Amino acid sequence: MEEKSEKKSTGRVGKWSLAAIGAAIFLVLGIGLAPRGSPVSSLIHRIKSCYCNQDGLLNYRGVVEDCCCDYETVDRVNSEALHPVLQDLVKHPFFRYFKVKLRCDCPFWPDDGMCFLRDCSVCECPENEFPESFRKPSGNTPSAEHLICQGENPESAVDRTIDAKAFKGWIEVDNPWTSDDERDNAEMVYVNLQLNPERYTGYSGPPARRIWDAVYLENCQKYPSGECQEKRILYKLISGLHSSISIHIAADYLLDEKTNTWGQNLSLMYDRVLAYPDRVRNLYFTYLFVLRSVMKAADYLEQADYDTGNGLDDENTELLIKRLLHDHKLQVSCPKPFDEAKLWKGQNGPELMKQTQLRFRNISAIMDCVGCEKCRLWGKLQVLGLGTALKILFSVNSHESSSHHHHHHHLQLQRNEVIALINLLNRLSESIKLVHDVGPSYQTASGHVMSSSHHHHVS
Numbered sequence: 001m002e003e004k005s006e007k008k009s010t011g012r013v014g015k016w017s018l019a020a021i022g023a024a025i026f027l028v029l030g031i032g033l034a035p036r037g038s039p040v041s042s043l044i045h046r047i048k049s050c051y052c053n054q055d056g057l058l059n060y061r062g063v064v065e066d067c068c069c070d071y072e073t074v075d076r077v078n079s080e081a082l083h084p085v086l087q088d089l090v091k092h093p094f095f096r097y098f099k100v101k102l103r104c105d106c107p108f109w110p111d112d113g114m115c116f117l118r119d120c121s122v123c124e125c126p127e128n129e130f131p132e133s134f135r136k137p138s139g140n141t142p143s144a145e146h147l148i149c150q151g152e153n154p155e156s157a158v159d160r161t162i163d164a165k166a167f168k169g170w171i172e173v174d175n176p177w178t179s180d181d182e183r184d185n186a187e188m189v190y191v192n193l194q195l196n197p198e199r200y201t202g203y204s205g206p207p208a209r210r211i212w213d214a215v216y217l218e219n220c221q222k223y224p225s226g227e228c229q230e231k232r233i234l235y236k237l238i239s240g241l242h243s244s245i246s247i248h249i250a251a252d253y254l255l256d257e258k259t260n261t262w263g264q265n266l267s268l269m270y271d272r273v274l275a276y277p278d279r280v281r282n283l284y285f286t287y288l289f290v291l292r293s294v295m296k297a298a299d300y301l302e303q304a305d306y307d308t309g310n311g312l313d314d315e316n317t318e319l320l321i322k323r324l325l326h327d328h329k330l331q332v333s334c335p336k337p338f339d340e341a342k343l344w345k346g347q348n349g350p351e352l353m354k355q356t357q358l359r360f361r362n363i364s365a366i367m368d369c370v371g372c373e374k375c376r377l378w379g380k381l382q383v384l385g386l387g388t389a390l391k392i393l394f395s396v397n398s399h400e401s402s403s404h405h406h407h408h409h410h411l412q413l414q415r416n417e418v419i420a421l422i423n424l425l426n427r428l429s430e431s432i433k434l435v436h437d438v439g440p441s442y443q444t445a446s447g448h449v450m451s452s453s454h455h456h457h458v459s
């Protein structure tokens with residue numbers, strides 16, 4: 001396998017050099033000839049924001065499309081400021097427990113074999129592992145029948161061990177962008193996200209492909225060039241999330257099943273994401289979009305109640321949230337990562353928004369059809385996170401006053417939405433860092449398909 005990939009990657013560098021020369025010729029000719037505002041000039045603008053330098057390495061420069069910050073700033077602020085804070089934050093009790101309906105309740109393909117595979121490991125989870133106040137809303141712990149729906153690989157099962165105290169004081173409110181409802185308590189279980197990292201699970205082939213196809217083909221097709229921002233947004237958000245998922249699979253991959261060796265599979269990262277500049281650009285877009293929503297909800301997030309009954313941890317959570325929201329580097333170099341006020345303004349604005357909302361709800365429902373439990377967990381969490389970002393940016397007070405003060409007066413989030421939002425931002429932040437750190441090194445070391453320094457054995 002290694003040999004095959006080596007050959008592939010050597011060929012790739014050649015292809016990149018040719019692509020670089022081609023792009024340079026195209027730019028030189030195109031800039032002079034294309035009239036302003038024409039499709040060609042918009043294409044040139046896009047190519048200008050991503051080009052290959054003299055070494056043939058892929059390099060991202062300029063402002064991230066549809067956003068307000070450039071690639072270098074995103075990389076710098078992310079690595080130096082946001083990534084370390086987010087990594088710390090998601091380990092705290094408030095952010096590590098996610099309430100989720102894990103039952104595979106697919107409304108689209110009821111006969112999907114994957115969804116009926118049962119494994120009773122969860123039955124062993126003793127009821128006293130759920131803190132008292134976790135159990136109260138639903139009356140009792142959900143039955144094993146309700147809890148279970150996992151794929152055939154051991155890697156795909158969700159570890160449901162719980163070890164902390166409860167949350168309180170959060171209001172349960174609607175989100176017009178998503179289909180799951182936190183109030184649907186009978187079906188919900190709590191999952192410790194730290195015990196269930198998003199990584200390789202072996203979920204692939206036609207079942208996985210069917211999900212992605214349904215997401216893209218039925219709900220957010222790739223837009224033709226020249227399409228308005230409102231029509232691009234959903235595709236870009238999902239594509240950015242898809243890139244992030246692929247990067248996490250490649251970053252934590254089962255390299256050798258026999259010895260249970262996990263590590264980075266850089267050739268996979270390249271083949272699935274880095275080889276497609278569009279997918280990388282969409283990752284940056286999604287990151288900035290979600291980051292903007294967090295910044296817009298700053299007042300709300302700062303005043304929210306992070307009490308889980310773990311004194312010092314909860315105080316730290318509040319401090320870290322403040323640090324994230326008021327980071328000096330971020331405020332100075334990227335104060336408004338995305339400008340949501342520009343959207344839905346035209347005559348068709350409200351109608352387009354309604355369509356986008358319906359499509360997003362559909363995508364959210366499709367997550368119930370993911371036939372691998374761990375993938376479903378992270379799929380649902382991240383789609384809820386995106387839905388929360390969309391709600392913050394577009395649904396709060398959209399028909400009333402748009403004044404700053406008014407906006408915050410009306411914003412209401414479920415605890416679970418906040419958990420999903422911050423965990424999503426952390427996942428995207430990790431992906432941005434991985435692309436930035438290992439992308440160029442992979443291309444330089446063209447013969448090495450896997451990084452040998454990152455392997456680890458798990459017993």
Ligand SMILES: Cc1cc2nc3c(=O)[nH]c(=O)nc-3n(C[C@H](O)[C@H](O)[C@H](O)COP(=O)(O)OP(=O)(O)OC[C@H]3O[C@@H](n4cnc5c(N)ncnc54)[C@H](O)[C@@H]3O)c2cc1C
Nearest residue numbers: 199200201202203204208211212239242243249279375379
């Ligand atoms: C919601 C969800 C969560 C998942 N989580 C996990 C997980 O945690 N661990 C795990 O091992 N597997 C997970 N999977 C499976 C994983 O995403 C892949 O489907 C699987 O690894 C097979 O990959 P593939 O190479 O066939 O391409 P896929 O990733 O399945 O892509 C399918 C097609 O979509 C297009 N495409 C790919 N990437 C992009 C992009 N960024 N933007 C636009 N179009 C794109 C391409 O045409 C590609 O052929 C998940 C799947 C889903 C649907």
